[in-house]
Amino acid sequence: MEEIIVGIDVGTTKVCTLVGRVEDDKSIRILGVGIEPSDGIKKGIIVDLAAASQAITRSVKKAESTSGMEITSALVSIAGAHVASINSRGVTAINGNVIEQFDLDHAMEQARAVAIPHDREIIHVIQRGFSVDGQDGIRNPKGMHGYRLEVEAHIITASAATVDNLRQCVGAAGVEIQQFVLNPLASAEAVLTEQERQMGVAVCDIGGGTADLAIYVNGDVWHTMVLAVGGNHVTQDIAHGLRLSFTQAEDVKKQQGHAVRAEVGAEENFPIRPFGEDRPVQINRKELAHIIEARVEEIFALTLQEIKRSGYDGLLPAGLVLTGGASALPGMKRIAGNVLNMPVRIAQPEELSGLVDRLNSPAYSTSVGLLRWILSMHDHDMSIGHERRSKGAKRMDFGVVKKLIGKILP
Numbered sequence: 542m543e544e545i546i547v548g549i550d551v552g553t554t555k556v557c558t559l560v561g562r563v564e565d566d567k568s569i570r571i572l573g574v575g576i577e578p579s580d581g582i583k584k585g586i587i588v589d590l591a592a593a594s595q596a597i598t599r600s601v602k603k604a605e606s607t608s609g610m611e612i613t614s615a616l617v618s619i620a621g622a623h624v625a626s627i628n629s630r631g632v633t634a635i636n637g638n639v640i641e642q643f644d645l646d647h648a649m650e651q652a653r654a655v656a657i658p659h660d661r662e663i664i665h666v667i668q669r670g671f672s673v674d675g676q677d678g679i680r681n682p683k684g685m686h687g688y689r690l691e692v693e694a695h696i697i698t699a700s701a702a703t704v705d706n707l708r709q710c711v712g713a714a715g716v717e718i719q720q721f722v723l724n725p726l727a728s729a730e731a732v733l734t735e736q737e738r739q740m741g742v743a744v745c746d747i748g749g750g751t752a753d754l755a756i757y758v759n760g761d762v763w764h765t766m767v768l769a770v771g772g773n774h775v776t777q778d779i780a781h782g783l784r785l786s787f788t789q790a791e792d793v794k795k796q797q798g799h800a801v802r803a804e805v806g807a808e809e810n811f812p813i814r815p816f817g818e819d820r821p822v823q824i825n826r827k828e829l830a831h832i833i834e835a836r837v838e839e840i841f842a843l844t845l846q847e848i849k850r851s852g853y854d855g856l857l858p859a860g861l862v863l864t865g866g867a868s869a870l871p872g873m874k875r876i877a878g879n880v881l882n883m884p885v886r887i888a889q890p891e892e893l894s895g896l897v898d899r900l901n902s903p904a905y906s907t908s909v910g911l912l913r914w915i916l917s918m919h920d921h922d923m924s925i926g927h928e929r930r931s932k933g934a935k936r937m938d939f940g941v942v943k944k945l946i947g948k949i950l951p
Contacts, residue, residue, distance in 0.1 A: 545572070547604075547615035548911025549597065549716070550727075551707065553582050553750030553773065554866065556596050557908040558604035560612065561895075569912050571895035573608025575600040584750035584769045585621030585724075587706040594713040601714045607896065614717040616911045619664060619707065620724040620751045622769035623700035628669075629655045631692045640673070640682045644690050652694035662704045664721050665697040669761040678759075695762050697723055723765060724748070725755035727910035730917055732864050732888035733757065742859035745844055745877075746906060747867035749773045752840055756853050764851040768843050772867030775836045782832045783824060784815040793829065800837045800872030802830040830872075837873065841880035848881070860884030866904035 544563040549556065560573030577600040581592030601612050631652030635644050653666050671679040673687035682690060704721065711718055728746040729738075738757040746753040750771045756764040772794075779798075780790035793813060799805050809826035844861075848854045860883040863873060868887050877885040889902055890909035900909060 545610065546912050546915045547612050547716075548618070548727075548908060548915075549600070549615045549711065550618045550724075550905075550908040550911060551579070551582065551593075551597060551711075552618070552620075552748050552907070553579055553585055553771065554748065555579050555904075556600040557905060558600045558612070558615070559900075559908050559912060560604050560608040560610060561912045563916065564894075567916060568892060568894065569909075569916070571893055571897055571900065573604040573606075573610065574896050574899065575603030575605070575607065576899065577603065579749075582750070584771075585619070585748075585767065586623065586703055587710060590706060590710060594710040597710050598714040601716060612716055614719050615711075616720050616722050616915060617707065617711055617718050618724050618727055618907050618911060619699060619704070619721045620748070620753050620767050621699070621703060622751070622767055623703050624664070624697065624723060624765070624767045625661075625699075626695060626697045626765045627655065628763075629653070629694050629696055631694065633690050635687055635690055638686055638688065640685050640687060640690055642683060645671075645683060645692070648690050648692040649694060652692050653696065655696065657698060660701050661698040662701040663696060664699050664704075664723060665695070665726070667695045667697070667762050669693040669695055669763065670759070680760075695765070697765055722911055722914050723753070723755075724751070724767070724907050725753035725765060726762065727914050728753065728864050728906040729755050729757065729910065730913035731890045731906045731910035732862055735760070737859040737862065740859040741853070741856040742862060743848060743857055744862045744864065746865040747771055747840065747863070747873075748865045748904075748907075749867070752844060753865075754844060754847055756848065756851055756857070758853060758856050763853055766847050766851075768840075768847065770840050770843060771865075772870075774840075775833055775867070775870075778832050778836050779829065783813070783829070784817065785813065786816070789813065793824075794833070794870070797824075797826055797829060798833055798870055799826070799830045800833050800870050800876050802827055802834050804872060804875075805830045833870070834872075834876065837870070837876050838880060841877050844877075845881050857883060860886070863887045864889065864903040864906040866902075868903045 546561050549558045556577050558575040561569040580596045581589030587593045629652045631648040633648045671682045672691045729744045738760045741758045743756045748771050752768040754766045776790045805827045810823040812821040814821045874885050
């Protein structure tokens with residue numbers, strides 16, 4: 542039976558709903574796409590329930606109409622500075638001297654039993670590695686002999702109120718949330734290679750409102766963090782510096798922007814009409830790049846600070862993989878390399894089929910990664926329980942199609 546999977550990326554600048562089908566070779570064919578501008582969301586946090594609900598509903602409806610399916614459940618991305626993570630260890634004695642699934646589950650339960658404040662909600666408990674009788678570095682101890690099993694787990698928590706608000710907004714679109722997935726973990730599924738994960742790599746997804754960081758060492762997640770800075774901060778700096786509206790500044794950033802001042806000619810100008818001016822004036826591109834460069838350097842300085850604070854800065858020979866909408870700005874790779882002093886590459890989703898015209902961009906790494914996350918969870922048999930692996934969408938019956946057509950047509 543074909544398996545249909547759905548992911549909803551609720552971002553600061555856009556909401557993207559994807560409907561995909563898992564092919565026989567484990568690749569994903571995109572059947573439906575719904576991309577809508579975000580509303581009521583700032584820095585990854587809901588600030589207007591009604592506006593955010595409407596944006597999510599529009600995105601879901603668009604994906605339903607392009608796929609011809611009714612979306613009933615989905616994986617949903619989560620980000621924002623309210624996200625935090627800790628590492629924990631769980632220990633259990635092995636009764637029969639041979640490790641069984643029960644022992645693995647019991648060790649994970651022990652790792653999960655950490656004191657979490659009442660206003661926090663656990664989003665992920667990700668197993669990082671096992672040790673048996675003090676022997677570290679064991680990937681899958683099931684069936685092995687031993688007396689004492691330890692598991693190291695990475696626990697990611699979020700503000701319970703923020704999670705409830707997001708749950709309410711998605712619920713208003715008639716969609717049940719299978720699981721929340723942290724943005725950088727979803728992005729990593731779309732852009733990292735297995736070799737990079739094994740060597741040691743950081744993935745940084747810079748969106749409109751947040752920069753989301755995940756560090757992988759020996760194939761596992763070792764550290765996650767969400768910084769409340771992103772592409773919108775660059776846009777605000779341009780708006781302030783050149784006396785433009787936010788919309789004008791965003792257009793200028795996309796069309797004329799460059800993150801490296803030294804790579805822009807001193808004589809390059811473009812016309813724009815700032816506030817208080819009757820006619821367009823000429824703006825120097827080098828002056829624009831100066832504004833952008835300062836903010837981009839700050840974003841990567843904060844990223845470096847976080848990598849050093851994690852204690853894993855010496856364990857990243859594969860460097861940084863940069864993705865997210867803001868990473869498409871020219872010059873980002875060079876600034877990142879200079880500030881972080883490590884190899885940097887910019888990545889986007891690849892090896893997709895179906896409705897992929899708009900998805901071949903770093904801006905859609907999280908959206909595509911949500912679908913790949915479901916596949917990886919199937920492989921690892923981790924965070925999604927068997928009962929939650931049901932289809933995220935089902936074929937629409939004629940009544941539903943008729944209802945949809947009624948909404949589309951005037």
